[in-house]
Amino acid sequence: MNYRLGAFGFLSSDELARKGTPNAGLLDQQLALQWIQQYIHLFGGNNRKVTIFGESAGAGSVMLHDIAYGGTLGTSLFRNPITASPYLAFQYGYKDRQPSQAYYAFASAAGCDVRGAYLHNGSKPIFDCLQAADSATRMNDNVDVSQSERPSKALADGKVNGLNHLAGSNAFEGASWVQPGAINTVDDLVDFLRVTFPNFSNNDIAKILL
Structure with a gap:
């Protein structure tokens, strides 16, 4: 299936x-x-x-x-x-920063106004906008x-x-x-950790680097 x-x-x-x-x-x-x-x-x-x-x-x-x-x-x-x-x-x-940002990015790419999330400024709900978008648009703007x-x-x-x-x-x-060469330096590793674990503090990252 x-x-x-x-x-x-x-x-x-x-x-x-x-x-x-x-x-x-x-x-x-x-x-x-x-x-x-x-x-x-x-x-x-x-x-x-x-x-x-x-x-x-x-x-x-x-x-x-x-x-x-x-x-x-x-x-x-x-x-x-x-x-x-x-x-x-x-x-x-499901509502952490990473999936929420991906949701907004996907909606924005589909032509939806994400500036007024949750109707704080009276704009159309993002979900309703996504439902109204054609399937081809949503397929092209697909994210995980x-x-x-x-x-x-x-x-x-x-x-x-x-x-x-x-x-x-x-x-x-x-x-x-x-991928060969993806992480070659400590700075490369720190950048990877910050993207992958956005809630990590500087202390968290420092402990990993010990």
Whole structure:
């Protein structure tokens, strides 16, 4: 089953959470799992023994389904999740600075006025403007954002779905992500940390550099 990507599937902000549906891409995947539960018996399958597998970004999706709804789904959609070299972008809160700035940037590129966010100056809501924009415009201005809850905390708290989780990594899986010459100096590293972790203080960065 195809699922929505980028802004169509994972755009996030406080306004979108209030007026729309965050993580639509994951909900598309969940619909496929629900379909399997309902119809797999017609293909000789057993809906009590469903295994889901993903590699790289697909493994990231598997992990997110593993912690969906605080682990309260149990084995209702799948029994065994398998992840190979899971890729997960940095996980921010759905209305943190990074996803919010991406939301505003996407809206601005789509021709929406973002200066009056949340109607402080009586302007049209950004969400309504995005709904009115044509699909071609939104596709061209597509950006990646985040999902709502941090997986690290959910995993640490043991709030997971499924029964058995098999995880592994492929050899040299991350080599293509490491560009030669990307970080050669301390200043390069500091710049990377500031962009990647915008809430880090100078003291936080200093501790990393020790």
